[in-house]
Structure formats: structure tokens, C-alpha cells
Amino acid sequence: MGWCRVDATCVLCAVFFYLEVSAYLENRVSLFLSIVFVIMLILQFSSFSRNVFGIPEHVLYQNVSQPRTRESAWNQSEVLETLLNIRSNFTGKSWGRVKLLVGDEQWKSFPSLKRPALVTENMLGTFSLGNNLGFYYQTRAFCHFSGLDWVSAPLSGKHLKTFLKFLPRVQLHPIGNYSAQLAQQYLGECHTWPHSCAKSRMIHYVPVIQRELSQALAPFRPSTAPIQTVIHFRCGDILGIKRKEYGLIMYKAFKKIIPRSAQEIVVMAQPTTSPCRKYDCRHNLVCSNLTLDLESWLSQEFSRASIEIRYERNISVAMATMAYARKLICSSSTFCLFSALANTHQAYLPNSPLFMSGTKPALSPSIHWFQDSMLTSKDIAEFSSTREVIQALRSLPKTDPKSRFKSKENL
Numbered sequence: 001m002g003w004c005r006v007d008a009t010c011v012l013c014a015v016f017f018y019l020e021v022s023a024y025l026e027n028r029v030s031l032f033l034s035i036v037f038v039i040m041l042i043l044q045f046s047s048f049s050r051n052v053f054g055i056p057e058h059v060l061y062q063n064v065s066q067p068r069t070r071e072s073a074w075n076q077s078e079v080l081e082t083l084l085n086i087r088s089n090f091t092g093k094s095w096g097r098v099k100l101l102v103g104d105e106q107w108k109s110f111p112s113l114k115r116p117a118l119v120t121e122n123m124l125g126t127f128s129l130g131n132n133l134g135f136y137y138q139t140r141a142f143c144h145f146s147g148l149d150w151v152s153a154p155l156s157g158k159h160l161k162t163f164l165k166f167l168p169r170v171q172l173h174p175i176g177n178y179s180a181q182l183a184q185q186y187l188g189e190c191h192t193w194p195h196s197c198a199k200s201r202m203i204h205y206v207p208v209i210q211r212e213l214s215q216a217l218a219p220f221r222p223s224t225a226p227i228q229t230v231i232h233f234r235c236g237d238i239l240g241i242k243r244k245e246y247g248l249i250m251y252k253a254f255k256k257i258i259p260r261s262a263q264e265i266v267v268m269a270q271p272t273t274s275p276c277r278k279y280d281c282r283h284n285l286v287c288s289n290l291t292l293d294l295e296s297w298l299s300q301e302f303s304r305a306s307i308e309i310r311y312e313r314n315i316s317v318a319m320a321t322m323a324y325a326r327k328l329i330c331s332s333s334t335f336c337l338f339s340a341l342a343n344t345h346q347a348y349l350p351n352s353p354l355f356m357s358g359t360k361p362a363l364s365p366s367i368h369w370f371q372d373s374m375l376t377s378k379d380i381a382e383f384s385s386t387r388e389v390i391q392a393l394r395s396l397p398k399t400d401p402k403s404r405f406k407s408k409e410n411l
Contacts, residue, residue: 118143122153124164126315130334131193134202137209138194140171141201142186144208147178163316166216195334196245198357206341206363213323213342220320226345228264229305230325232336233294235287236270236280238377245354246332246377248290250393251297253373257329257348262305265298266325267291268318271311286386293390332374340367350374 123136143150150171155164190197202209231254238246258265269291270280280287291309298307312318322328322339328347330336332354340347344366351360351371360369375392383389 118148119151120153122155124155124167125159126162126164129315129319130195130336130338133338134194134334136167137205138190138200138202140168140208141205142183143171144173144205145201146183146186147173148183149173163213163216163220163319166219167212192357195337196354196357198359198361200356203356203361203363209338209341210344210364213338214344217316217320217323217342220314220316221324222321226324226326227266227321228325229258229262229266229327229329230322231265231267231294231329232322232331232333232339233267233269233291234331234333234336235290236277236283238332239283239286239380240279241377242381244376244378245352247352247374247380248389248393249329249331249350250373250375250395251294251301252395253350253370254298254329255301256373257327257370258302260302260304262302265302265305266308266310266321267294267298268310268312268322271313273311286389289386290389290393293393297394343367 118139120139123139124132140150142148152169154169159165186201189199189201194200194202231249233249234246235248238248270276270287273284276284295307295309298305310318310321312321319335319339319342322336323342324345325343326345328336328340328343328345330340330347330349332350332352334354337349337355340349341363347367348370349355349367350373351358351369352374360371375389379392380389383392
């Protein structure tokens with residue numbers, strides 16, 4: 001039998017088909033069909049109870065990089081208590097998208113999981129990708145440090161064409177020494193988004209994140225040599241958020257980070273034409289003008305460099321371009337945060353409350369922080385025109401006439 005998931009519709013259709021056929025056949029044949037039908041249902045439900053994700057048991061523990069060195073005893077009631085505590089935190093942002101498909105007594109339907117395991121739905125998707133990666137790695141880090149195995153539902157549809165298909169769906173603890181005390185401690189550490197939590201377990205999981213993302217993005221990396229400098233320019237929705245966690249990078253930061261001798265600068269910008277996210281589309285005109293002004297300023301300041309604006313719609317190619325850049329300068333964006341975590345050269349993150357509450361942890365030797373160089377969304381909301389925003393980005397007095405755009409369009 002195939003490892004397929006049985007639902008009520010399949011069962012009803014099968015019963016209906018059987019009744020229709022048996023009505024035209026002799027009793028002996030009907031009895032034979034009944035026996036075959038019952039056996040099929042038993043086998044089908046058996047496969048469903050063993051594995052709700054369509055993952056054959058013999059491959060559940062494949063491709064484990066670190067073999068388990070010893071098995072340790074674990075208390076069933078403590079594990080179930082942990083699962084229930086995670087479920088009770090669904091309303092909080094920290095675990096808001098970690099939906100348990102197997103918890104309480106249901107996790108017993110995995111006979112291969114002889115030890116405590118957290119089984120979740122698929123948390124990865126291209127919409128709000130940076131946030132999704134945060135939940136994904138926060139969950140895996142939680143399992144790793146508390147001694148839990150982890151299994152996720154598989155990807156489906158369009159996501160199978162992205163780098164996400166190369167990220168692990170099963171994670172086995174190398175030892176399996178589950179600690180209920182540590183699990184409870186970690187559950188109480190973060191009551192906000194994983195990327196904004198100063199105590200996030202994800203911070204201590206960066207070597208794994210860097211290795212996995214770098215390998216997953218490799219098939220999408222530029223065919224030419226890595227780009228010398230990439231600037232991630234996030235616009236769109238942040239113009240209407242009116243919060244201090246988000247904003248635009250002021251140009252003075254680029255002068256500090258990029259050497260005057262730079263030969264190549266690529267600005268990865270969000271598309272300003274349809275199709276685009278509805279939260280971005282309303283700001284297309286303003287973002288287009290801001291992007292053009294950045295291009296003009298870069299051309300003036302770095303006259304030796306070729307300047308290119310890229311509106312890359314392929315999310316895997318966009319992230320790979322940033323992850324493999326020699327120097328990456330991020331905006332306040334979780335999409336860029338994980339691109340930076342995958343980058344093994346040099347990556348610069350703004351000291352924004354969006355990232356670990358602005359605590360500037362030492363994430364990896366390749367990641368650096370810069371501060372006092374962000375025009376926050378809250379500040380931008382006080383301006384009445386694009387010209388005023390550009391003057392602020394250029395650190396010019398409000399009356400300075402050098403701004404490229406004189407329009408008075410509202411933000």
C-alpha cells in the first residue's frame with residue numbers, strides 16, 4: 001500500500017463504490033469483495049496511523065549528520081506536558097505559527113519515534129519568508145537544546161520549486177537526553193517574534209542555520225563571480241507601519257561601509273510594478289523615486305563603480321544573490337537577516353529593535369552591526385513628501401535644493 005493519508009471523503013467514496021458493485025454481483029463475490037475491502041481499509045488506516053505525513057518509517061531517520069551515541073530514559077508525562085505548554089502558547093507571537101499536528105496521545109501513532117518528538121505542520125512558505133524562517137529555526141533550536149526529536153509535514157505546491165525544498169524536515173537529537181526543565185525554561189524565554197527576541201535559542205543555532213541555508217541556496221547562486229557589494233533596499237509596506245523597528249538606511253551608512261574604490265554595487269529592490277504585495281503596491285510611486293535617488297547618489301559617491309538596480313521576483317535567486325555577495329548591507333528586514341546568516345563573507349545589519357531587540361549579539365564572525373544610520377518608519381510618517389524623506393536620507397537640511405525629486409506627493 002502507498003503511504004497516503006486517508007480522509008472521510010475517500011472512505012465514503014469507497015463504501016459507495018462497493019455498495020454499487022455488490023448490488024449487481026452474486027453473494028459469494030460480494031463476500032469476497034467485502035473481505036478484500038476490509039483488508040484494504042485496515043492497511044490504509046494502519047499506514048495513516050503510523051505516519052500522517054506520508055513519510056515511510058524507514059526514511060524517517062535517514063540523512064542524520066550526527067549519530068545518536070546513547071539512548072536515555074524519558075518521562076512520558078513530562079513530554080506531554082511540554083507539548084501542551086507549546087499548544088497553550090499559540091496565541092503568543094513566539095509560537096503563533098507552530099501548529100502541532102501531533103500532540104497529547106496522538107504522537108504515539110509514530111512507532112518509529114521511540115523518544116519524545118515535536119511534530120509540526122509545515123512552517124515554511126514564500127509569503128513572509130523571513131518570518132517563517134524565524135519560526136522554523138526557533139522551533140528546531142528549541143528541540144535541539146531541550147533534547148526533543150522534530151518532524152515536520154512536507155512542502156507542497158509552488159514551494160517545491162524554491163530553495164525551501166532543500167531544508168531538513170526531520171531533526172534527530174544526537175543523544176536524545178530530553179530535559180523537561182530546560183524545555184520549560186526555553187518556552188518562557190520569548191514572548192515575541194523569534195527574530196526580535198533577545199534570548200532566542202535561534203541565536204545559539206546560527207552555525208547550523210548558516211550551513212543549511214548556504215547549501216540550500218547554492219543551486220540558485222549567480223553563475224558569475226560573487227557580487228562585490230549588495231545593498232538590500234526594503235521599501236513598500238514599511239512606509240505605512242509607523243514603528244521604530246522598520247525604516248530606510250541613511251546614505252551615510254553606505255559611505256562608512258563601502259570603500260571608495262568599490263567596483264560593483266547592486267541594489268536588490270522590491271518590484272515597484274505589478275504583481276506586488278498589496279501592502280507594497282500602494283507605495284510604488286514613492287519607492288520608485290526613492291530607489292532612483294539612491295542610484296543617483298551611489299553613482300556620485302562611488303564614481304568608479306557600476307551601479308545596478310535589480311528587481312528580482314524569484315525569491316530563491318534574490319536570497320542567493322545576497323547570501324553569496326562579498327559584502328551585504330541589510331535593511332530592517334527578516335528576509336535580509338537570514339540572507340546575512342547564510343553569508344560567509346561580510347554582512348552588515350542595522351542595530352534595529354527588529355533584530356534581537358537591538359542587543360547586537362555576536363551571531364557569527366562574518367556578521368557586523370552598524371547603528372545610528374536608520375530613518376525609522378515612525379520618523380518617515382512625520383514627513384509630508386518624498387522630497388523631505390530624500391533630504392533626510394542624504395542628511396541634508398530641509399531647505400537644501402540638491403534633492404533630485406521636487407514633487408509634493410504624499411507618502
